[in-house]
Amino acid sequence: MENVKKVGHAKFWTDDNNIINLQFNSIEDYYTLDLTTAKKYINIIANLCQGNPMPFIIDLRGFHGTFSTEAANFIAKSSVLNNLRISEAYILNSIGVKLLIASYKRIYDPLTPHITCNDFETATQYCIEARDLYFESS
Numbered sequence: 001m002e003n004v005k006k007v008g009h010a011k012f013w014t015d016d017n018n019i020i021n022l023q024f025n026s027i028e029d030y031y032t033l034d035l036t037t038a039k040k041y042i043n044i045i046a047n048l049c050q051g052n053p054m055p056f057i058i059d060l061r062g063f064h065g066t067f068s069t070e071a072a073n074f075i076a077k078s079s080v081l082n083n084l085r086i087s088e089a090y091i092l093n094s095i096g097v098k099l100l101i102a103s104y105k106r107i108y109d110p111l112t113p114h115i116t117c118n119d120f121e122t123a124t125q126y127c128i129e130a131r132d133l134y135f136e137s138s
Contacts, residue, residue, distance in 0.1 A: 031065035
């Protein structure tokens, strides 16, 4: 893990496989991602990617919360993320967060390839395969 960036409830870094890792945790009982924080997250991701498209691993184990409509829409429609995001692998361990992600993907971002899983190894393998496929077809 090098070049780790932290903002509020999130930690961001790139790994040796050129995958952006986002780890969210909630120290509160319930957290709502707002538009201002979503903009900060996108700036960090853009900085870490340095213009190179990458797959994302989003670790939401232990997270309790949601996102504002404005934040969800902004993240899904961000031209910055749309140019950098190859795929997304969500690591989950609760049905509530699984339903949240399923709703987000259906309503806001049905186009970005994604998987939901419950372990880091499955997420990493998916991201490596998605990255390799992306660059083979480019």
